[in-house]
Amino acid sequence: MATIALDRLLDPDAVRPLVDAARALLPGSTITICDADGAPLAGLEASATSAPSARRSIEVGGGPVGQVEVAADGALAANLDAVAALLASSLSLAASEAAARRSVTAAALDDLRELSLLSKLAETIGAAVDPDRIAGCVLETIARPLRADVAIVLPADRLDGGRVAAALGEPGDVERLVRDATPLLARLRAEDPVQGTCVDLDRLADPDGFPSIVAAVLRTTEATQGAIVLGRRWDAPPFEDIDRRLVASVASETAVALERASLQREIVNRRRLDDELAIGRRIQRSLMPRRFPSLPGWEIAAAYEAAREIGGDLYDAFLLRDQPGRLAFLVADVTGKGIPAAILMADTRALLHAAADWGPDPAETLARVNRILVEERAVSLFVTVALGLIDAASGDVAFASAGHDPVHVLRVDGSLTALEPTGRIIGLAADIGAHDVRLSVGPGDAIVAHTDGITEARSPQGAFYGEDRLRALLASLAGRPATEIVDTVIADVADFRAGSEPNDDLTLLVVRHLPA
Amino acid sequence: MDITTERPTADVAVIALAGELDGSNFENVIEAGRIALAAGASRVVIDLGELTYMGSSGLVAIHSIALLTRGREPVSPENGWQAIHDIGSEAADAGDPTLHLAAPGPSVSRVLDRSGMSGLFPVHPDRGTAVAAASG
Numbered sequence: 001m002a003t004i005a006l007d008r009l010l011d012p013d014a015v016r017p018l019v020d021a022a023r024a025l026l027p028g029s030t031i032t033i034c035d036a037d038g039a040p041l042a043g044l045e046a047s048a049t050s051a052p053s054a055r056r057s058i059e060v061g062g063g064p065v066g067q068v069e070v071a072a073d074g075a076l077a078a079n080l081d082a083v084a085a086l087l088a089s090s091l092s093l094a095a096s097e098a099a100a101r102r103s104v105t106a107a108a109l110d111d112l113r114e115l116s117l118l119s120k121l122a123e124t125i126g127a128a129v130d131p132d133r134i135a136g137c138v139l140e141t142i143a144r145p146l147r148a149d150v151a152i153v154l155p156a157d158r159l160d161g162g163r164v165a166a167a168l169g170e171p172g173d174v175e176r177l178v179r180d181a182t183p184l185l186a187r188l189r190a191e192d193p194v195q196g197t198c199v200d201l202d203r204l205a206d207p208d209g210f211p212s213i214v215a216a217v218l219r220t221t222e223a224t225q226g227a228i229v230l231g232r233r234w235d236a237p238p239f240e241d242i243d244r245r246l247v248a249s250v251a252s253e254t255a256v257a258l259e260r261a262s263l264q265r266e267i268v269n270r271r272r273l274d275d276e277l278a279i280g281r282r283i284q285r286s287l288m289p290r291r292f293p294s295l296p297g298w299e300i301a302a303a304y305e306a307a308r309e310i311g312g313d314l315y316d317a318f319l320l321r322d323q324p325g326r327l328a329f330l331v332a333d334v335t336g337k338g339i340p341a342a343i344l345m346a347d348t349r350a351l352l353h354a355a356a357d358w359g360p361d362p363a364e365t366l367a368r369v370n371r372i373l374v375e376e377r378a379v380s381l382f383v384t385v386a387l388g389l390i391d392a393a394s395g396d397v398a399f400a401s402a403g404h405d406p407v408h409v410l411r412v413d414g415s416l417t418a419l420e421p422t423g424r425i426i427g428l429a430a431d432i433g434a435h436d437v438r439l440s441v442g443p444g445d446a447i448v449a450h451t452d453g454i455t456e457a458r459s460p461q462g463a464f465y466g467e468d469r470l471r472a473l474l475a476s477l478a479g480r481p482a483t484e485i486v487d488t489v490i491a492d493v494a495d496f497r498a499g500s501e502p503n504d505d506l507t508l509l510v511v512r513h514l515p516a
Numbered sequence: 517m518d519i520t521t522e523r524p525t526a527d528v529a530v531i532a533l534a535g536e537l538d539g540s541n542f543e544n545v546i547e548a549g550r551i552a553l554a555a556g557a558s559r560v561v562i563d564l565g566e567l568t569y570m571g572s573s574g575l576v577a578i579h580s581i582a583l584l585t586r587g588r589e590p591v592s593p594e595n596g597w598q599a600i601h602d603i604g605s606e607a608a609d610a611g612d613p614t615l616h617l618a619a620p621g622p623s624v625s626r627v628l629d630r631s632g633m634s635g636l637f638p639v640h641p642d643r644g645t646a647v648a649a650a651s652g
Binding site (some may be wrong): 184333335381382384403404405419420423424425428432433451456464504 | 535569571572573576579630631632633636652
């Protein structure tokens with residue numbers, strides 16, 4: 001603790017009565033009162049004497065702050081010690097009381113300073129949203145009251161230097177402060193990984209460096225938001241405890257402001273993403289058939305469930321133009337999400353409709369669509385498509401699949417055939433290399449097409465629903481109506497998921513040849 | 517999903533994936549490929565041995581790294597459209613493929629086979645064979 005000058009603690013007017021009282025005890029004595037450096041107190045100087053003397057120190061809090069010297073001649077000299085001790089202890093008491101009063105006042109002033117700084121800070125950064133702007137406001141508010149020559153705020157991802165969020169001071173000084181602060185911040189974070197902390201440094205040996213630095217990591221309970229560092233040059237006094245305390249308060253307020261700003265940004269981004277997903281969803285919904293065409297001897301049922309985040313399923317069933325009694329069905333899954341996936345899906349659907357009208361071969365239809373998408377649209381998204389063309393009267397089906405999950409043919413006798421992909425996923429290569437599969441779907445048989453949202457549905461424990469479970473369930477539904485097959489599978493998948501959110505779109509399409 | 521990158525030879529980087537590769541993390545795989553190539557590798561082996569699941573996003577990741585090994589920049593679907601049509605013929609024509617796949621398990625193999633991707637890039641039974649083939 002720094003020594004407080006005695007003359008600032010003791011008012012001569014208050015001291016004089018004590019001195020007079022002491023002199024009354026020792027008439028004719030010489031009394032001198034000096035501060036810690038031996039300089040006599042103004043107004044209490046005494047002339048030098050060669051008489052015997054006694055000295056006692058004046059103490060505050062156990063430390064000497066001055067001295068009493070009492071000198072006297074003759075018979076009275078026997079009482080010198082006692083009088084000096086009495087006077088010294090009286091003065092010590094007075095000085096201690098003054099020191100206590102003084103430190104209370106100083107603390108009150110410090111509190112006031114902190115309050116005014118914080119309220120000014122709250123006012124300036126209250127409305128700011130941009131983190132760099134918040135950092136700039138903070139520095140402008142605190143640099144002068146804290147008598148900092150240089151001040152910087154480092155963003156959370158640049159605590160090892162690199163970029164400053166805001167800086168005040170000469171460019172060279174700023175650069176040097178960043179360099180000096182880096183090891184200090186690393187130590188602060190290592191020492192106390194939880195609390196926002198400040199330290200001040202002693203004067204450094206390096207004359208190029210900053211002799212006095214106060215640094216604080218800006219931390220909330222949630223995360224580190226950055227760091228604030230102030231520096232003083234050689235010609236300024238080093239930072240003291242009060243500065244450290246002020247910076248700590250400023251740091252916690254700044255950290256909260258930065259966290260609020262980053263939350264706000266997150267909400268804005270989140271909303272933008274949600275908007276985009278919602279628009280993508282609307283496009284996607286608009287592509288789904290509202291009702292299926294009626295085809296004598298056949299029935300169609302479907303279910304579709306959208307996942308919140310990803311998914312780009314599409315299904316459709318439509319009569320081919322100028323080809324009476326012929327129906328196309330398709331199930332597709334676009335990789336990706338949002339508007340790009342929805343646009344690709346709209347493209348794919350329109351192209352499939354047009355291409356299917358044009359020719360009788362699904363493989364050729366898929367190849368044409370792939371060529372157009374790859375060469376002209378140049379997509380970097382992929383689409384799996386399973387496409388079948390049904391001749392209603394004969395039950396003959398031509399089928400091709402560009403990388404799509406197996407489509408099942410559920411026979412009326414309970415046997416199950418899996419139609420595996422016959423070509424590559426659309427968008428991957430100029431040539432999907434697809435071929436057609438031809439089969440006959442008799443009365444009572446059903447074609448069941450799904451997307452991977454079914455087989456990759458997950459239980460709360462993380463297990464996949466899987467193809468085996470789907471096949472076993474389908475086998476038990478042989479000969480059942482299309483809507484019953486759809487409802488049973490969807491209900492079983494929901495049971496399996498046991499309330500957990502679907503993580504991908506889920507589509508099931510059943511086209512069934514009615515029993516004769 | 518964990519991603520580990522190794523550099524067994526000056527030319528070859530091995531990107532080993534463990535866990536589940538899906539829409540939430542496929543971009544990290546592309547980033548790992550970008551970093552490996554920026555560090556000077558010219559061939560990439562993707563070790564799929566520890567993958568327990570690969571969704572269709574995995575195809576985008578593999579395809580994007582293949583483009584990167586050819587010095588082409590895959591553009592995120594979020595950012596726009598991009599030509600990819602010649603990758604297939606390039607892969608088929610090139611006697612010296614720049615991207616190799618290693619050690620896919622049954623479920624990952626199924627995704628590669630169904631999409632037709634296993635016909636476009638060499639698929640090796642284990643990492644050692646893949647690195648040897650990539651070192652050519």
